[in-house]
Amino acid sequence: MRNxxxxxxSQSLRNLHPVRSAxxxxxxxxxxxxxxxxxxxxxxxxxxxxDEMVKLPFASGPRERPVTHAFPQKGDMILQRxxxxxxxTPLDVFDRGVFTPNDQFYVRWHWAEIPNSVDVNxxxxxxxxxxxxxxxxxxxxxxxxxxxxxLAAVNQCSGNSRGxxxxxxxxxxxxxxxxxxxxxxxxxxxxxxxxxxVKAGAVQVRFKGLDEPVVPEAPTxxxxxxxxxxxxxxxxxxxxxxxxxxxxxxxxxLRLIVPGWYSTYWIKMLSDIEVLDKPDDxxxxxxxxxxxxxxxxxxxxxQSGVKMVPINRMVPRSFFTNITDGASFTAGxxxxxxxxxxxxDAGVAKVEFSSDGGKSWxxxxxxxxxxxxxxxxxxxxxxxxxxxDHALMVRCTNSAGEVQPDTPNWNGSGFMRNVIETVRxxxx
Ligand SMILES: Nc1nc2c(c(=O)[nH]1)N[C@H]1C(S)=C(S)[C@@H](COP(=O)(O)O)O[C@H]1N2
Ligand SMILES: [Mo]
Numbered sequence: 001m002r003n004x005x006x007x008x009x010s011q012s013l014r015n016l017h018p019v020r021s022a023x024x025x026x027x028x029x030x031x032x033x034x035x036x037x038x039x040x041x042x043x044x045x046x047x048x049x050x051d052e053m054v055k056l057p058f059a060s061g062p063r064e065r066p067v068t069h070a071f072p073q074k075g076d077m078i079l080q081r082x083x084x085x086x087x088x089t090p091l092d093v094f095d096r097g098v099f100t101p102n103d104q105f106y107v108r109w110h111w112a113e114i115p116n117s118v119d120v121n122x123x124x125x126x127x128x129x130x131x132x133x134x135x136x137x138x139x140x141x142x143x144x145x146x147x148x149x150x151l152a153a154v155n156q157c158s159g160n161s162r163g164x165x166x167x168x169x170x171x172x173x174x175x176x177x178x179x180x181x182x183x184x185x186x187x188x189x190x191x192x193x194x195x196x197x198v199k200a201g202a203v204q205v206r207f208k209g210l211d212e213p214v215v216p217e218a219p220t221x222x223x224x225x226x227x228x229x230x231x232x233x234x235x236x237x238x239x240x241x242x243x244x245x246x247x248x249x250x251x252x253x254l255r256l257i258v259p260g261w262y263s264t265y266w267i268k269m270l271s272d273i274e275v276l277d278k279p280d281d282x283x284x285x286x287x288x289x290x291x292x293x294x295x296x297x298x299x300x301x302x303q304s305g306v307k308m309v310p311i312n313r314m315v316p317r318s319f320f321t322n323i324t325d326g327a328s329f330t331a332g333x334x335x336x337x338x339x340x341x342x343x344x345d346a347g348v349a350k351v352e353f354s355s356d357g358g359k360s361w362x363x364x365x366x367x368x369x370x371x372x373x374x375x376x377x378x379x380x381x382x383x384x385x386x387x388x389d390h391a392l393m394v395r396c397t398n399s400a401g402e403v404q405p406d407t408p409n410w411n412g413s414g415f416m417r418n419v420i421e422t423v424r425x426x427x428x
Pocket of ligand 2: 108156157158159263264
């Protein structure tokens with residue numbers, strides 16, 4: 001039961017408090033960015049705000065998590081942590097469409113000092129460092145002066161599915177919902193850098209958002225990309241997500257999109273772009289978010305002395321979205337199976353399905369192609385003749401010929417899981 005105090009808090013959390021100023025409108029495209037603010041984001045949401053619990057089927061046994069809708073601009077989400085917010089997308093959301101709705105898109109922040117409102121008229125994006133001209137761009141400058149581009153792309157946390165690592169590793173115990181697919185609209189990072197004029201000798205570009213560490217000694221969250229990557233014409237600064245402005249918790253008003261790469265690089269509330277003439281050795285590049293430089297970033301538990309490199313491109317994955325472990329089917333009856341796949345940093349070439357635990361594979365039918373960096377739906381159907389237990393599996397091969405591995409990788413950070421998924425069902 002909720003008490004009155006909690007009700008009031010829950011209301012204030014859901015309340016949007018726009019700062020009073022005129023919305024900014026793109027003159028030709030009718031893109032409007034309206035101020036959003038959220039009251040009381042820093043207040044703790046107690047698990048009493050949960051309406052139900054969800055069971056996540058980890059290797060160490062099922063773990064219960066509350067489902068919450070107490071966060072501003074967010075619908076039902078699996079609550080991993082309150083402050084800073086870590087909210088996971090429930091798996092059934094991926095069954096409903098190839099694009100993940102903004103109000104159920106997962107949320108992950110490192111530091112709890114997140115502005116709970118952003119005034120779009122006062123907001124400026126700085127471009128500085130090893131450039132000919134420093135820029136301070138308003139939202140209007142960006143909407144009016146630079147060509148608009150659009151791209152579907154998967155945003156996936158490096159630690160998505162970490163909860164399935166065995167032996168267990170520390171960090172957020174995500175199931176498979178620390179990912180989502182959206183159609184992003186914005187401007188090319190290259191166009192912004194060209195306006196500033198990158199000087200010869202530039203090696204990397206570093207990005208920072210409006211969030212700050214809770215204690216001054218802690219390292220501000222900053223990530224860098226190689227200069228050629230930053231200028232590849234695909235990396236973009238997004239102001240819209242699935243046709244709407246970004247939810248505050250997903251980085252309003254601007255975020256970086258790095259198609260095909262893990263979203264640790266996708267800086268939210270992007271406010272600062274710094275061109276560097278030497279490699280970035282800040283904590284978040286040199287220490288955190290590094291992976292063993294081995295196939296599948298995999299090592300043996302306890303193995304040390306391995307060369308580490310910054311995490312980078314994503315690898316192919318595929319999932320069932322209409323069945324979970326323990327489902328039971330009527331023996332001999334055809335049942336539809338479907339799910340989603342993505343190729344990582346390349347398109348989906350094929351998705352295959354196995355109903356005999358991986359001994360034989362049949363191709364699944366692929367849904368519409370919205371671009372090589374997005375989710376692709378797949379479907380098939382199966383009739384399980386023999387009564388008893390069956391292991392259903394799905395695997396994706398990307399257009400570079402890379403296929404999901406049949407054994408799980410392991411590393412101490414729980415990064416880059418992409419083993420072939422198995423769902424155990426019963427025919428009765
Ligand atoms: N400014 C800022 N951007 C950030 C982060 C952050 O802590 N601060 N976390 C990164 C990480 S590790 C992830 S997984 C994604 C999560 O994006 P989402 O919350 O929109 O799903 O944001 C990335 N961008
Ligand atoms: Mo992440």
